[in-house]
Amino acid sequence: APQAQHLVGCIATSKAACDLILCLLLPQASNHVKRKLKSRLQTRKLDAHLTEQFSTGRLYACIASRPGQAGRCDGYILEGKELEFYLKKLQKKKSGGKA
Numbered sequence: 549a550p551q552a553q554h555l556v557g558c559i560a561t562s563k564a565a566c567d568l569i570l571c572l573l574l575p576q577a578s579n580h581v582k583r584k585l586k587s588r589l590q591t592r593k594l595d596a597h598l599t600e601q602f603s604t605g606r607l608y609a610c611i612a613s614r615p616g617q618a619g620r621c622d623g624y625i626l627e628g629k630e631l632e633f634y635l636k637k638l639q640k641k642k643s644g645g646k647a
Contacts (some may be wrong), residue, residue: 570612571580584609595601595627595628595631597631598625598627598631607626608625608626608634609623609624609625609626
């Protein structure tokens with residue numbers, strides 16, 4: 549799945565991990581494409597909230613499905629200001645529920 553490939557690419561930061569990802573996921577890609585992706589993987593910086601979510605194994609995502617579409621949904625992983633907004637809402641909900 550392309551999403552899984554992208555997520556694995558986001559997590560990998562070491563040189564060995566980048567090489568492994570490129571060999572396993574892109575065996576048919578040209579050397580130019582592999583070099584380009586390798587440089588992107590090594591210089592990529594993730595948001596602190598995203599790295600925290602990757603370490604716990606849970607990601608917050610916005611999921612949408614259209615009426616009548618059984619067995620299918622589309623969505624995206626929350627990041628940046630949108631992720632901060634929902635994290636604040638969740639914290640407020642958790643603290644309000646206990647008090």
